[in-house]
Amino acid sequence: MRPWPFELDDDLDRPFIAAMKRTPTYKAQGSGSGENPRLLNKRSEAKFPLVTIAQHSERPSADNIPNAASSKSPAVPDFWFPGAVTEHRPTGICAVHRITVQQPYFVIPHNAWTEQVELIISCPxxxxxxxxxxxxxxxEVNISGSLVGATKRVIIPGKNGETDHYDVPMKTAGWSSTRRDAVLAGGIPARLRSSEFDRQRADEAARLGQKWFHGSHSEATTFIRDLIGKARKRVWIVDPYFATTEFFGFALATAYDDMDVLILTSGEELKKTDQIDAVREAGEVLLSQLESRKDMSHIKVRVMTGTPAVHDRFLVIDDKVWLTGNSLNSIGDRAGMMISVPEPSVVVDKLNEIIHDAQRTKKLSEWVANRKAGGES
Structure with a gap:
């Protein structure tokens, strides 16, 4: 059998449109033989409809109705399809209406307040x-507008007398129109909906690993070390304030010795006096530690020269990327957020460009050599 062509017909007669204003409309349209009439819907304006109205625009032939081809069969009705409409209630309870449709238009009254409607068309x-x-x-639908009047120009003072500016279109309140249906306030359904939204937000926060740290450096460092310890393929630590203490505190937390570990820090931090060896700079001490220990051979360190190309702090664990506002040397001391970004591949690609840009980063050994030679100020 050839497939049944389907389309949503918006050219319905006006009385039918008026009848459908506050209820969902289901319509199937087609010609020829076929066995998969598709019901399409027009979304309703009502939150809790009282009835569901459906329409079928064409009378099927006897060949398309089971057991209807026999001469003993009754006359083919205007419409024939068994189906079910399922009402989803605010309490989570569903009501199922099972019907055999035999008319072009049919009305299915809802038994109670309904939030969602589901429709199934079946054949014996x-x-x-x-x-x-x-x-x-x-x-609820809210439409509002505002009037744009004068434009405000803001002058930004800069260095050496230079200035910049930007313009702000000033707006005044215009008009607003709201259309809504009566909704039962309070009660169990309202509390259930509120609790459901709270659970959805909590689930999304858990999916993104949303963590709030404040006043507990140990809690934050333990969380990050646990993340690093679970890595199987790679660990990247991108932090402009990462030096020797942070190196021992985090870079060695991997559970596999052959793990690819990459540190991207800044020359501004490595120029400072080291916290462990007070007579040498942090970059020199970090390089000596890497070169003296074989168990650190899988760890690579690159240094951002000049003004660091990266401001934020990133932690790449396998295929996930975590973003934190605080550097690892002070995370948890002051209030800050850590979250897993929803599209990590984009961040990884951008970081990779910076890491392998010879104009912006150098290997730690090269940076220290240039520093000793007076090339890195």
Missing amino acids: ERGILDWQEPFGFVR
């Missing part, structure tokens, strides 16, 4: 022909 011989996933209804 062929099984499910179509499934309309649950969809809700718009509870």
Whole structure:
């Protein structure tokens, strides 16, 4: 059998449109033989509809109805398809209406307040022909506008008398229109919806690893070391304030000796006096530690020269990227957030460009040699 062509027909007669204003509309349209009429929907303006109205625009032939081809069969009705409409309630309880459709238009009253409607069309011989996933209804629509009048120019003073500016279009309140349906306030459904939204936000925060640290450096460092310890492929630590103390505190927390570990720090930090060896700079001490210990051969350190190309702090663990506002040398001391970015590959690509840019970064050994030769001021 050739497939049934489907399309959503917006040219319905005006009385039908008026009847559908506050209810969802299901419509299937097609011609020829076929077995998969697809029901399409128009979203409703009502949050809790009282009825569901459906329409089928074409009378199927006897060849398309099981057991209808026999001469003993009754006359083919205007419409024939068994189906079910499922109401999803605010309490989570569903009500299922099972019907056999035999008219072009049919009305299915809802038994109670309904938040979502799901529709299934089935055939006794062929099984499910179509499934309309649950969809809700718009509870409130707000349209507002504002008037743009004068433009405000802000002058930004700069160095050596130089200035910059930007313009701000000034707006005044214009008009606002709100259309809404009556919604039952309070009660169990409202509390259930509120709790559901809270759970969704908490689940999203957990998925992104959202962590808030304040007043506990040990809690923050333990969390980061646990992340590093779970790595299987790679660990990148990008922190402009990363030096010898942080190196021992985090870079050695990997559980596998052959793990690729990359540190991207800044020359500004490595020029400072080392916290462990007070007579040498941090860069020289860090290089001597790397060269003297074989168990650190898998760790590479690159140094951002001049003004660091990266400001934020990133932690790349395998295929995940974590962002933190505080440097690892002080994380947890002051209030700060740490979160896993939703699209890590973009961040990894950008960091990779900086890491391998010879104009912006150098190997630690090269940087220290240039520093001793007076090339790095």
